[in-house]
Structure formats: C-alpha cells, structure tokens
Amino acid sequence: MSSLAQVSQVAGDPAVHPTAPAPETQKRGWTAYLLLLPGALWLGVFFVLPLVQLATVSLQSRYPGFPGYYYRDVNLDNYVSALTDYAPHFARSFLYAGLATFLAFVVAYPLAYAMAFKAGRWRNLMMICVIAPFFTSFILRTFAWSQILADEGWVAGTLNFLHLLPGGHIINTPVAVIAGLTYNFLPFMVLPIYASLERADPRVIEAGGDLYANGFTTFRTVTLPMSMPGVLAGTLLTFIPAAGDFVNMELLGPQRGKMVGNVINDQFLAIPGGYPVASALSFTLMAAILVMVFLYVRRFGTEELV
Amino acid sequence: MAGFREARGDLKLDSVTKAFGDFTAVDDIDLDVPRGSFFALLGPSGCGKTTTLRMIAGLEQPTAGRVMIGDTDLTGSRPYERPVNTVFQSYALFPHLTIRDNVAFGPKRRKEKEAAARADDALELVQMTQFAGRKPAQLSGGQQQRVALARALVNHPEVLLLDEPLGALDLKLRREMQVELKRIQTEVGLTFIHVTHDQEEAMTMADTVAVMNKGHIEQLGAPAALYDLPRTRFVANFLGQANTGVGTIKGTDGDHLVADVLGTPVKILKSRSQVHDGEVLFGVRPEKVTVSRSQPEGAGNDVKGVVRDVSFLGVATSYLVDMPSGATWSCYEQNLDVEPLDLRPGDAVWLTWNPGHAFGVPVDES
Ligand SMILES: Nc1ncnc2c1ncn2[C@@H]1O[C@H](COP(=O)(O)OP(=O)(O)OP(=O)(O)O)[C@@H](O)[C@H]1O
Numbered sequence: 001m002s003s004l005a006q007v008s009q010v011a012g013d014p015a016v017h018p019t020a021p022a023p024e025t026q027k028r029g030w031t032a033y034l035l036l037l038p039g040a041l042w043l044g045v046f047f048v049l050p051l052v053q054l055a056t057v058s059l060q061s062r063y064p065g066f067p068g069y070y071y072r073d074v075n076l077d078n079y080v081s082a083l084t085d086y087a088p089h090f091a092r093s094f095l096y097a098g099l100a101t102f103l104a105f106v107v108a109y110p111l112a113y114a115m116a117f118k119a120g121r122w123r124n125l126m127m128i129c130v131i132a133p134f135f136t137s138f139i140l141r142t143f144a145w146s147q148i149l150a151d152e153g154w155v156a157g158t159l160n161f162l163h164l165l166p167g168g169h170i171i172n173t174p175v176a177v178i179a180g181l182t183y184n185f186l187p188f189m190v191l192p193i194y195a196s197l198e199r200a201d202p203r204v205i206e207a208g209g210d211l212y213a214n215g216f217t218t219f220r221t222v223t224l225p226m227s228m229p230g231v232l233a234g235t236l237l238t239f240i241p242a243a244g245d246f247v248n249m250e251l252l253g254p255q256r257g258k259m260v261g262n263v264i265n266d267q268f269l270a271i272p273g274g275y276p277v278a279s280a281l282s283f284t285l286m287a288a289i290l291v292m293v294f295l296y297v298r299r300f301g302t303e304e305l306v
Numbered sequence: 307m308a309g310f311r312e313a314r315g316d317l318k319l320d321s322v323t324k325a326f327g328d329f330t331a332v333d334d335i336d337l338d339v340p341r342g343s344f345f346a347l348l349g350p351s352g353c354g355k356t357t358t359l360r361m362i363a364g365l366e367q368p369t370a371g372r373v374m375i376g377d378t379d380l381t382g383s384r385p386y387e388r389p390v391n392t393v394f395q396s397y398a399l400f401p402h403l404t405i406r407d408n409v410a411f412g413p414k415r416r417k418e419k420e421a422a423a424r425a426d427d428a429l430e431l432v433q434m435t436q437f438a439g440r441k442p443a444q445l446s447g448g449q450q451q452r453v454a455l456a457r458a459l460v461n462h463p464e465v466l467l468l469d470e471p472l473g474a475l476d477l478k479l480r481r482e483m484q485v486e487l488k489r490i491q492t493e494v495g496l497t498f499i500h501v502t503h504d505q506e507e508a509m510t511m512a513d514t515v516a517v518m519n520k521g522h523i524e525q526l527g528a529p530a531a532l533y534d535l536p537r538t539r540f541v542a543n544f545l546g547q548a549n550t551g552v553g554t555i556k557g558t559d560g561d562h563l564v565a566d567v568l569g570t571p572v573k574i575l576k577s578r579s580q581v582h583d584g585e586v587l588f589g590v591r592p593e594k595v596t597v598s599r600s601q602p603e604g605a606g607n608d609v610k611g612v613v614r615d616v617s618f619l620g621v622a623t624s625y626l627v628d629m630p631s632g633a634t635w636s637c638y639e640q641n642l643d644v645e646p647l648d649l650r651p652g653d654a655v656w657l658t659w660n661p662g663h664a665f666g667v668p669v670d671e672s
C-alpha cells in the first residue's frame with residue numbers, strides 16, 4: 001500500500017511543478033531586492049560617495065600662493081609624496097599593528113580556550129569581563145593607560161626599582177603604543193576565537209585522544225586547526241583597525257616617529273592645504289591593507305571549514 | 307609512544323560503577339567479552355550504554371571497578387594509551403582534514419610508516435576510496451559513518467567500540483551497513499562492542515547480547531537464548547513482543563508448574579520459570595501461539611478469546627485477540643494453509659501453544 005502511494009506521488013510531482021515555479025521565483029527575487037534596498041542606500045550614501053569624494057580630493061592640486069585652496073586635477077604627486085615621505089610611517093603602522101595583533105593572539109587564545117572549555121559556571125562572568133571595557137570610551141581607557149604606564153606609575157616604578165627598564169620610561173615609547181593597541185583591540189581577538197572554540201564539537205576533540213594523540217598533539221592537530229576561522233577573523237579585526245589607529249600613538253607614543261594614522265590626522269586637521277596628501281595617504285593605507293588581507297586570507301583562509 | 311599499553315585478550319569489566327554527582331549512571335557492571343566476538347549492548351535511552359563505552363575508551367574514568375584487556379589493567383590510563391578505538395555516534399570526523407587524512411590520523415600518531423597507504427586500504431574496505439580527497443562536510447551521513455568506521459578500523463585496535471553508528475541511517479542503508487559491519491568484523495577478527503537501541507540490529511549481528519536497564523545488565527546471552535528464555539520482565543518486553551499475564555502458582559504437574567492466570571490455568575516448564583511459588587508473570591511469544599476456530603484436540607494450553615483486529619502482513623497475518631482475563635494478546639500466523647482462516651473482528655477463536663514455549667519471570671520490574 002505505502003509503496004503504491006509513493007509511486008503515485010513521484011509520478012504526480014513533475015506534472016505539478018513545471019508550471020508553478022516561474023512566478024514563485026520571480027516574486028521571491030523582487031522581495032530579495034527590496035530587502036537589499038536600505039542596506040544598499042546606506043552603503044551608497046555613507047560609503048561609496050565619500051570614497052569617490054576622497055578619491056577626487058587625493059588627485060587635486062593646490063593653488064600656488066593660496067593655502068587651503070585646490071583645483072580639480074589628476075595630480076599623482078600626492079601619492080608619490082605619500083609613498084616616499086611617509087614610507088617610515090607606513091612601516092611603523094604595520095609593524096606596531098602586527099606586533100599588537102600577535103600579542104593579542106597570545107593573550108586571547110588561552111583566555112578564549114579557558115572560557116570555552118574550563119570556565120564552567122564562571123563562563124558568563126568572564127564574558128562580561130571581556131566586554132566590560134566597552135562601557136567606557138576608547139579615549140578614556142587609553143588615557144587610563146597613560147596613567148598606568150606613566151613614569152610615576154607602579155609599572156614603570158617597579159621595573160625601574162628592579163633595574164629592568166633600560167630606557168627608564170615606558171610612556172612615550174613604542175612599547176607603550178603596542179601595549180595600548182594590544183589592550184584596546186583584545187576583545188576583537190577573544191570573541192571570534194571563543195565563538196569558534198565554543199562551536200567545536202567536543203566529541204571531535206575527544207576523537208583526537210581516542211586516536212592516540214596526547215593532550216598537546218590533540219591541541220596542535222585538532223583543536224587549533226578547528227578554531228582557525230576564529231583566529232583568522234580575530235587577527236583581521238585586530239590588525240585592520242590597529243594599522244589605522246592614531247589615538248594610542250597620540251596619547252601613549254613618542255613625539256617623533258608617528259604612525260600613518262597620526263599623519264593623516266595632522267594633514268586633515270592641523271596643516272592648511274593638507275587635504276590632498278591626507279586623502280592620498282588614506283587611499284594608500286586602504287589599498288595596502290586590502291592587499292595584505294587578501295594575501296593573508298589566501299594563505300590561511302579556511303572557507304571550506306564548516 | 308610513551309605510555310601505550312599493548313594489551314591483548316578478552317575485555318573484562320570488573321564491578322564497574324560510574325556516578326555523576328549522586329546519580330549512578332552505570333551500577334556495578336561485570337562483563338567478560340571474549341576476544342574476537344561481536345558483542346551488542348542493548349537498552350533504552352539513558353540506561354548507561356554510552357557511559358559504559360566511554361569508560362572502556364578511557365574518555366570517562368569509573369568511580370569504582372576495573373577495566374581490563376587480557377591481564378592488563380587499563381583503569382586510570384588515558385584514551386591515547388589504550389588499544390581501543392571508538393566510532394562515535396555523531397561520527398566526530400575532523401572537519402579540517404580530508405577523508406584520507408582523517409583515516410591516516412591514528413597511524414600517523416603512532417608513527418607508523420606508510421600511514422597514507424594504510425588509510426587507503428581501510429577506505430577500500432569500506433568502499434570509500436573515491437572520496438579520499440574530500441572533506442567530511444562534502445559527504446552524506448552514511449558515507450561519513452563509513453569513514454568513521456575506517457578511521458577506527460585502520461588502527462587494528464584490540465577492541466572497537468561502536469556507539470549507535472547506524473542510528474542516523476535510513477532503513478535500507480542501515481541493513482547494508484549491518485551486513486558490511488558483520489563482514490568486516492569476521493574478516494579482521496577484532497572484538498566489536500556495538501551499542502544500539504534497535505533490538506533487531508542487536509539480535510541479527512551479535513554473538514552475545516547484553517540487555518541493559520537503568521545502569522545495570524539485566525541479562526546476557528546469545529540472541530536466540532535471550533529471546534527464547536527471558537529471565538526478567540524487562541527483557542521479555544524489550545526484546546521482541548511477549549503475551550504476558552500475572553498469575554499465581556497453584557501446584558506442579560510432572561515437569562511443569564501450574565499457574566492460574568486470571569481464571570485460566572497455564573503450564574510452565576519448571577526449568578523455564580524463574581519463580582517457583584507465589585506470583586509469576588507468565589509469558590509466551592506471539593509466533594508460538596496458534597489461532598483456530600475450534601478447540602484443538604488434546605495437548606497444550608488453550609484459551610478462548612475474541613478477535614479484535616486482523617492485519618495481513620504478506621508473509622504472516624497478525625491477530626489481536628481479547629482474552630477473558632481482559633488482556634489483549636497478539637499472535638502471528640504464517641499463511642501456510644491453502645484455505646485461509648478468514649477471521650473477522652468479533653469471531654470467537656481458540657488460542658493454543660506448546661507449554662514448552664511458555665516462560666515465567668518475576669512479576670516486579672527490577
Ligand atoms: N557527564 C554527565 N553528567 C551527568 N549525567 C550524565 C553525564 N553523562 C551521562 N549522564 C547521565 O547518565 C545516564 C546514562 O547516560 P548514557 O549517555 O550512558 O545513556 P545511553 O544509554 O547512551 O542513552 P542513549 O541511548 O540515549 O544514547 C543518563 O541518565 C544521563 O543523563
């Protein structure tokens with residue numbers, strides 16, 4: 001009986017469907033575009049238009065003798081200046097951001113691991129602790145760090161007392177900048193890693209042990225690779241904003257040897273007629289980051305992971 | 307490999323108990339599984355099957371008791387130190403590795419030469435060679451299951467643990483895999499511990515079946531013996547169907563006990579009853595009961611009842627018959643007669659059975 005019913009159902013299927021789908025999919029297609037509209041508008045007004053504006057400004061020329069006045073042009077000198085005069089700033093930005101990303105990873109991975117596997121009922125409390133800094137402003141927190149790392153502060157005090165601080169200062173050194181960057185972007189590293197570890201099937205990790213891998217080998221060959229999507233997301237979310245950051249350098253860094261973010265900031269706000277160079281710097285930074293991210297994702301990308 | 311125990315021999319659980327807080331999941335289990343046998347652990351959900359397997363694998367440590375293979379005491383050792391592999395219920399394949407690398411994982415960890423070649427052999431055994439380059443997410447459930455099997459088998463463990471490995475498969479694939487599993491087991495001659503809550507699967511595949519309930523083993527034996535002569539009410543009802551009735555033992559008649567089941571006198575062989583006085587649960591399997599229109603001559607036990615329902619199943623006909631005691635019995639008749647019985651609901655029938663097939667178990671569910 002049941003097999004008979006099945007047969008008739010199968011036979012019935014093709015007869016019903018060929019006519020039905022066409023209007024169905026068309027309707028669904030319209031709905032999809034309609035739902036895309038607000039997002040597309042947002043992107044158009046607040047992303048594409050400013051970007052086009054920035055691109056035109058970056059190619060403008062100054063009126064000689066009239067600081068602060070430009071005319072429309074296709075002047076690549078701004079880019080030449082960005083790439084030659086400010087090459088050291090770019091290098092510092094990427095170096096400091098890279099170091100901060102690495103340090104954040106070193107701190108965040110054990111923390112995320114503990115939260116995912118060892119925390120038990122403390123897990124929610126730890127989560128709150130990771131997110132809590134967001135309740136105060138970025139600038140305020142960085143100011144707090146300038147206090148912590150100040151020459152009179154206990155960190156520098158203790159290290160000086162132990163004669164472990166060669167230069168005598170932490171504040172106003174690159175070390176302070178990297179520390180600030182690491183601190184400020186740490187949650188962006190912790191959260192994706194935690195999410196990917198938390199999602200990992202504990203049975204899969206047990207399977208590592210079942211197949212003759214001891215604790216460390218299981219971590220190296222199973223747990224860590226399975227959390228790679230989180231690591232990838234975390235490093236991108238840390239590196240990209242850190243490379244463009246200027247607040248940490250402004251508040252914690254030395255007077256000379258700034259990062260590219262500070263130069264852009266100064267060119268835009270402090271130096272009359274700096275707009276074209278600032279725009280060119282911004283575009284170059286954006287392009288450089290895009291290329292790096294592309295290569296990085298190509299190398300470590302794990303889009304095949306579930 | 308530091309710490310690896312090269313144990314060989316029978317698997318023995320010696321008074322193994324596992325408690326989670328004040329809840330005892332596995333309660334004082336003794337098991338002795340001969341080397342190379344196919345052993346099925348059968349029981350309802352939550353009875354402690356997985357917990358038992360996890361203690362054998364070393365993924366869980368017993369609260370009390372010992373786990374041994376041959377003369378080697380494995381209690382307290384880590385999973386990677388045991389010559390035991392698990393086929394997890396959820397397959398638990400490594401999502402970031404290809405199928406070949408999944409299977410080669412164990413041999414690589416044991417620093418075996420030609421791990422990849424071993425993996426390919428194992429994949430061939432489960433007929434998955436053409437998928438070796440894929441990732442687990444690109445396989446169907448049944449294919450993943452076979453990979454999980456290959457990944458465990460490739461290590462030639464002394465004991466292979468299978469935790470409901472066929473649970474997610476459709477009936478047809480399930481039957482195919484049962485045959486394949488049995489073939490592989492015979493071929494490689496390993497000890498298989500197969501957990502399932504499908505009684506048919508347990509009975510068709512295993513040399514020995516242990517029926518578990520609430521953390522302990524109710525009965526253990528060959529499938530046919532277990533089916534033919536259950537020793538507890540739980541086993542009688544869990545393994546196949548049984549027509550049962552609570553009665554009181556009134557006396558004996560030669561080799562038989564005579565019990566009164568709600569007014570009907572029935573006989574049970576003394577050797578087939580677990581109780582010999584007082585209350586007894588009388589039982590007889592549906593296919594051992596014959597249905598006829600008139601009272602059969604002599605022999606056996608018989609009861610008159612009224613047909614409630616008839617279902618024609620092709621190879622057999624199943625009857626539900628209301629008994630005078632108020633119970634409903636079910637009976638299977640093979641359709642052997644040229645003239646069909648042609649019973650309708652409401653017809654009066656006689657049920658007979660050979661008292662040699664009846665069994666008696668304690669009334670209270672242990
Ligand atoms: N880690 C644990 N903590 C507390 N209780 C547990 C734990 N693991 C299992 N249990 C309990 O132990 C009992 C047995 O669990 P187990 O997983 O062994 O059942 P099972 O027989 O495999 O069932 P199923 O057929 O549903 O898989 C269950 O009641 C379960 O709730």
Ligand SMILES: [Mg+2]
Binds near residue numbers: 355356357469
């Ligand atoms: Mg289970």
